[in-house]
Amino acid sequence: MHIGLDIGGSKVAAVAVDAAGRVVAEDWQAHHAQGNAAVAAELVAAAARLAGSDPIDSVGVSVSGLVRRDGTITSGASLRIVGDLGSDLATSLGTTVRVVNDGDATLRSVLDRHETETGERVRDAVLLTLGTGVGGAMVADGRVVDGVTGLAGELGHLPVLPPTDARCVCGSSGCLEQVAGGKGIGVLAAQAVETGWAPGHGVAANPSAKDVVEAALRGDPVATGLLDQAAVACAQAIRAICVTIEPAVVFLGGSIAHGAAELLPARIEHHLHRRWSFAGLTTPPPVRLDAIGPFAAAIGAALLAGDHLSPAPATATLLV
Ligand SMILES: [Zn+2]
Known part of the structure; x- marks a missing residue:
């Protein structure tokens, strides 16, 4: 065994x-x-x-x-x-x-299950997990892309935003997880509260990412905007990955993605298609929410x- x-x-x-x-x-x-x-x-x-x-x-x-x-x-x-x-x-x-x-x-596990369920062996794929931070991995031509020190595939630190004074946990700035990870969404929600956002519905003064997801599902415009910002950043990250390894599929997981299952995958695909660079020549990869166990x-x-x-x-x- x-x-x-x-x-x-x-x-x-x-x-x-x-x-x-x-x-x-x-x-x-x-x-x-x-x-x-x-x-x-x-x-x-x-x-x-x-x-x-x-x-x-x-x-x-x-x-x-x-x-x-x-x-x-x-x-x-x-x-x-x-x-x-x-x-x-x-x-x-x-x-x-x-x-x-x-x-x-x-x-590796997701691709194995995907092959078992569909009969399709995918050799180029990406995993994005939106949890407290943003994790991920890439496989190109059937091989894990890991790089010199293992840094490759740390997709939460893809620089998709202009750098600011707000530092990411990695020490850089403008990283994907600063807007699409649970901790980052919480920081942005606190800033929204400071500028007058009142989420209501018994939500505390310091809303968590879970609070933001639930408010967005109720149709709260500020919370919806925060999640849309996360979706835009994810779409930008996927575009960058596409011109790097061109995956056949993007698997999406993590507590934020599953909590906002009705919103996020569709919004990411919307922004991905809206800004797609090679329209007419290629199409963006599907973004599939995956029940990672x-x-x-x-x-x-x-x-x-x-x-x-x-x-x-x-x-x-x-x-x-
Ligand atoms: Zn970072």
């Missing part, structure tokens, strides 16, 4: 998949670990819970942050992990371990680890 482990700031989601890529077991455990040693201990424990006494063929580990192609973690800020976590785990687990970025793992990154990590182990046939050639 292949084991997939997705470690976030407060949980380890773990799956075991068989040789055909089917999930045969799941495990979910809360944790508070930080630092390489403590995080490795959590991951080893999760793998042991799933495998029992069965042999493990490979382990894939999904982490947020920047991960190089060789699995070296450039920055795993929220968990305070860095460097070659995979080798330490391989020694403890006695098997091959591959460490990957969580966005890349999620997209809580184990998606763990499943993707397991699949990526399996791909790496046997890169020859069928789906194994999809992402290596």
Whole structure:
């Protein structure tokens, strides 16, 4: 079996998949670990819970942050992990371990499910997740686009707006997630309140992104404007991605996208078509809201680890 482990700031989601890529077991455990040693201990424990006494063929580990192609973690800020976590785990687990970025793992899982459901193998695709921040991943010609340090695919930091004094968490300015991530939408909502917006309906003085989504669904013009601003920024980001790798499809996920499912995907497509550069020659890719499950990154990590182990046939050639 292949084991997939997705470690976030407060949980380890773990799956075991068989040789055909089917999930045969799941495990979910809360944790508070930080630092390489403590995080490795959590991951080893999760793998042991799933495998029992069965042999493990490979382990894939999904982490947020920047991960190089060789699995070296450039920055795993929220968990305070860095460097070659995979080798330490391989020694403890006695098997091959591959460490990957969580966005890349999620997209691998989404593409696998897409192929199972539709029979269509997509070799060029993008994932945009609108949650607290904006995450993402890109696959071009069947390969994860990760870049020199793993920075490629950090789509929340695509510079789609003119720079201002408002700094993004990445240190830059004008990033996509400053207008399309939950935290960024909350900042913009607070500014709207300062200039007189009263969301009403019992919403607190500091509206959250969830409050903004709910107000927009009620037809509140200010909240609708904030979400439309997010949609414009997403469309700009997708246009930039299109002239970079020209994906066949854009998968959209995350709590903001799902909360505003009735509004955002359609508005993004509206702005994408409205400003499309190559009208008559090409058409924009469809923007598909995807129900990314809580184990998606763990499943993707397991699949990526399996791909790496046997890169020859069928789906194994999809992402290596
Ligand atoms: Zn940024």
